[in-house]
Amino acid sequence: MAEVKSSRINGIMLGSCIIVAILIIRLAFLQVIQAEELSARADRNSQRFIYEPAPRGLILTADGEVVANSKPSYDVRINFINPEEQDKAFDFLSNFFDWDDDTEKRNRERLDTHKRFHEPVELEGARNIQDQETLFALEEEIWKYPAIEIVANPERNYPQVDMFPQLLGGIKSDGLPRGIELDEETQTFTNSKNTLEAYWNDDLTGEKGYTLWEVDGNSRPINVVERQEAIPGNNLVLTIDSELQKNTQKALEEVIIKEQEYQLNDNNNYGVMRNGAAVVMDVKTGEVLSIASYPTFDANRLNREYNQLTMEFRELDEELNKKGTGGAPTTNWEVFRPLRWNRGIGSTAKMLTSIAGLEEGVITPSTTYLDRGVYNPQDEPGRPSISNFNNRAFGRVNLYEAMTVSSNAYFLWVTEQLAGNFRDQMEILGHYSSLMGLGEGSDLIGVRDEPGTVFDPNNQSALSFTIGAHSTTRFNLMEMANYIAMIANEGVQYRPRLVQKITDTEGNVLEEFEKEVLREVSEDEISTDTFQAIKESMKGVTKYGYHGNRNGTSAAFFHHMDIDVAGKTGTSHVGTAYSHAWWTGFAPYDDPEIAVIVMLEHGRSSTNASQVASMIIEDYFFGDEEDLEDLDRDENDED
Numbered sequence: 001m002a003e004v005k006s007s008r009i010n011g012i013m014l015g016s017c018i019i020v021a022i023l024i025i026r027l028a029f030l031q032v033i034q035a036e037e038l039s040a041r042a043d044r045n046s047q048r049f050i051y052e053p054a055p056r057g058l059i060l061t062a063d064g065e066v067v068a069n070s071k072p073s074y075d076v077r078i079n080f081i082n083p084e085e086q087d088k089a090f091d092f093l094s095n096f097f098d099w100d101d102d103t104e105k106r107n108r109e110r111l112d113t114h115k116r117f118h119e120p121v122e123l124e125g126a127r128n129i130q131d132q133e134t135l136f137a138l139e140e141e142i143w144k145y146p147a148i149e150i151v152a153n154p155e156r157n158y159p160q161v162d163m164f165p166q167l168l169g170g171i172k173s174d175g176l177p178r179g180i181e182l183d184e185e186t187q188t189f190t191n192s193k194n195t196l197e198a199y200w201n202d203d204l205t206g207e208k209g210y211t212l213w214e215v216d217g218n219s220r221p222i223n224v225v226e227r228q229e230a231i232p233g234n235n236l237v238l239t240i241d242s243e244l245q246k247n248t249q250k251a252l253e254e255v256i257i258k259e260q261e262y263q264l265n266d267n268n269n270y271g272v273m274r275n276g277a278a279v280v281m282d283v284k285t286g287e288v289l290s291i292a293s294y295p296t297f298d299a300n301r302l303n304r305e306y307n308q309l310t311m312e313f314r315e316l317d318e319e320l321n322k323k324g325t326g327g328a329p330t331t332n333w334e335v336f337r338p339l340r341w342n343r344g345i346g347s348t349a350k351m352l353t354s355i356a357g358l359e360e361g362v363i364t365p366s367t368t369y370l371d372r373g374v375y376n377p378q379d380e381p382g383r384p385s386i387s388n389f390n391n392r393a394f395g396r397v398n399l400y401e402a403m404t405v406s407s408n409a410y411f412l413w414v415t416e417q418l419a420g421n422f423r424d425q426m427e428i429l430g431h432y433s434s435l436m437g438l439g440e441g442s443d444l445i446g447v448r449d450e451p452g453t454v455f456d457p458n459n460q461s462a463l464s465f466t467i468g469a470h471s472t473t474r475f476n477l478m479e480m481a482n483y484i485a486m487i488a489n490e491g492v493q494y495r496p497r498l499v500q501k502i503t504d505t506e507g508n509v510l511e512e513f514e515k516e517v518l519r520e521v522s523e524d525e526i527s528t529d530t531f532q533a534i535k536e537s538m539k540g541v542t543k544y545g546y547h548g549n550r551n552g553t554s555a556a557f558f559h560h561m562d563i564d565v566a567g568k569t570g571t572s573h574v575g576t577a578y579s580h581a582w583w584t585g586f587a588p589y590d591d592p593e594i595a596v597i598v599m600l601e602h603g604r605s606s607t608n609a610s611q612v613a614s615m616i617i618e619d620y621f622f623g624d625e626e627d628l629e630d631l632d633r634d635e636n637d638e639d
Helices: 002-033 035-046 081-098 103-114 134-142 241-264 301-302 307-323 347-360 399-405 408-417 422-435 462-468 477-488 528-542 606-623
Strands: 047-050 065-073 073-080 149-151 155-157 178-185 189-193 208-214 221-228 235-238 275-282 288-294 369-371 393-397 493-496 499-503 509-512 519-520 545-547 566-574 579-585 594-601
Touching: 035 594, 065 189, 073 081, 073 369, 081 103, 081 134, 081 149, 081 208, 081 307, 103 579, 134 149, 155 301, 235 347, 241 275, 241 288, 241 594, 241 606, 275 477, 275 606, 301 307, 347 399, 347 422, 347 462, 347 477, 347 528, 347 566, 347 579, 369 408, 393 399, 399 408, 399 545, 408 422, 408 462, 422 462, 477 579, 477 594, 528 545, 528 579, 579 606, 594 606
Parallel strands: none
Antiparallel strands: 047 208, 065 155, 073 149, 178 189, 208 221, 235 499, 275 288, 275 594, 369 393, 493 519, 499 509, 566 579, 579 594
């Protein structure tokens, strides 16, 4: 019996020794081998980061006007001290900001369920405070409430108000630019890069600041360990001339509003126009000097009143649609039309047809055709006859005269002189369109654009191409600017640039975008003689009696100028709605500086587009915008 008892005691002692040995080994492992890791873990558990947002970089025009900055804005938050202080702070803020019952209830729930005591609680109805009187009133009272803190939270601000808001894009409530979206499933970001804020987000975004707090076991803050100030983002300098931009927008708006009044009061059920766009580009450098879209609005409302904007434009559409919808039932106010808006280019396609005819040797500038007002297609079976505007017969015309009056019959005839059947003719026209860069996007430095189409696969027709039919040949305004610049430069096209350079906060240049040849055609592809013939024909469009006593389709708006201008009007017909109206051209004729493109969706008459273009050119060269009433508007000048 004693032996059994002794054996048990020995077993217990042995087990105890083994357990003690294991504990000693484990302690040694923790103290020696894992000491560094455990120390780091302890630091992590006793320290917390509070991050401070960084102001985004500036967006500036070429002449230094601030387009976007970060405006001082403040959030009021509650820190954890103890429940009593929290409740006192909460009651004060509820009364101070006069929260309604729902807001107070939501904020109360947010405060009561907040568990990360080292992080302050953000409250609805106490954010984005910019009014100085409100801030002063708060400062006078918060000394009584140690749980309250006021923190800077820079808000994106657009001082120029209505300067290309859709292009800027704004910043959403989640702090991301419009165009950048978070995929909740993959937790990755997608960037459409179709706004300035989105495309240049990496450059404009600064480095967040932080405060490293030491906290106790309950995550209550004890003291500051380290603080790092936020670093603002870099600045984006555009190629835009601020005064020209404002005047381009003004010209577009004045003409559109006047045309809307006309359409509202006419007897047709074609609907009322809503939209327009204009671009001015330096043909010698590719710099975009102005780029405007209508309608416009205060860009700051994208950040603060997006839903209200949507509602206002919906109400506007409902009011305008009382006249009839035609082809324009909605405004689509979010779309920046110069870059993301492809429409039929109308008779501005006739320069391409001319290039093909001259280069393929089927015409010379002096080759004539008897224009009887109507053309009966020969190469497209079943195609009905196509007439000139108002069925006007121009008699015998050459290239210069046909371009001056925009003779459909002449250019349809040229198309069918090209070799082969209509599919062969389409291939020839497509070849010259490709040489001019059409249908490939503008390759703009600044944001992405939406490339147009040379031929719609569902409506293939060489003749439709020739007259720029809406459903067939569609390009955006930047592509058209490249097209006109290529003609003005006689075969050289510079890459269009909306952004000039990126600088740091001190103005030091970090990256600069230099002039760059985008494409250049050889003499064998398109000769200098061909380009000069096209330019000469376009000069007649802006003159009275310049070619064969013919009056140009936009002569009423340019004949008075002290410089020669080359242009081409266009109307693209759209079913039962008013036609889209175009004006494309460059100036001065002898030494081209700028290309000007104007497009009015459902603008009815190319005279409207001509008027906008003339006001822009007048302002650029003479610094004095023409009054609408001072211009002789001739409704018969149509292509």
